Amino acid sequence: MNETEQLLEQVTARARDAVREHGKPRPAPLADGETDRTESALGFALPPLLAALYTRVGDGGFGPEYGLLPLRQAIAAYEAGRSSDWGWPEGVLPIADLGCAMSACVDCRSETARMLLFEPNPGDPDLAWYHLSPSLADWLRDWLDGTGWFREEWDEDETDAGPWAEFSSRI
DSSP states (O other): OOHHHHHHHHHHHHHHHHHHHHOOOOOOOOOTTHHHHHHHHHTSOOOHHHHHIIIIIOSSSOSSTTOBOOHHHHHHHHHHHHTSTTOOOTTEEEEEEEETTEEEEEETTSTTOOEEEEOOTTSOGGGSEEEEESOHHHHHHHHHHTOSTTSTTOOGGGOOOOBOGGGGGGO
16 A cells, blocks of 8 residues: 555544544545546646545545645635735645635646645735645644644744745646
């Protein structure tokens, strides 16, 4: 079993445990072809791990903070961002609501599916984008083992997240 398969199994188990703990069922996985239709509509491919999460684990409702957004909601948020004054970068899909208007986003154009933080609260588009994790896989592993910035005992000085300077070239 490769690392991706192991990660998918761990995420599935954690999502299953959360259902037992909270009693709220997670949405069913997406049907075959749904991610293909999404990619056609968006004009870019979803990272394979993200597509696998949606088609094998469930259509959102699990993961860090408030969980992954259902895919249709992620698409709607992307489209709203692209048409806003914020200058939303092309190929950057918001996949999780982190509260306080912040979103965890996956850069679908990066080879590693780099994770970015959209933090609009300073009110300045030039200050709204930050590196969150080198990859979607790392972000999920951090959630699974409680070492991500979203853990309850997070210390701001521990993060290596910095501004994402390239965002303006992708608008």
